[in-house]
Amino acid sequence: MFYKTALATSVLLLSSGIAHAETTYRIGITQNNVGVDSYQTTYESAFEEAAEAAGNVDVVVLDAGGDVARQIGQMQDLVQQQVDAIIIWPTNGQAVIPAIRQAYNAGIPVVVTNSKIAEAGLDFIAAFSGPDNVQQGISSAEMMCDALGGEGQIVQISGQPGYPGYCTGHEKGG
Structure with a gap:
């Protein structure tokens, strides 16, 4: 239930800030590694259900398969598609910052989910x-x-x- 509530809130928040309710929004999501993680699989399903329930949200759902280069490419593709917003579950909190910056520079709000990015990228996320x-x-x-x-x-x-x-735990706790 938490996932559905969080995702529904994200979808509604993003769509409400973009334009009027009769507009259809395209939201892209790129996840770290859905295929090996039931948590991410559940998250993806809840995201799709929340978007469908909103009624005016089309989704582009992508899985990086744990490959940071693939996820960066997916971010670039979503920017080229001119989606209205991007949700990213980062594979590597440092390496994805240039792709997040590219979306920011294109005027596309980015929501980072579940795993934080490095501090250097925080100015580029919504x-x-x-x-x-x-x-x-x-x-x-x-x-x-x-x-x-x-x-x-x-x-x-x-x-x-x-x-x-992984990185945060080692930096803070050793």
């Missing part, structure tokens, strides 16, 4: 929609420590290098 990964990590660590009662061993399983959630 909004961020997603979790506070650092706080989630802190809360998870505290729950683990409480559950273990001071006993046991903990193993850290790292994510994809360059992926914003």
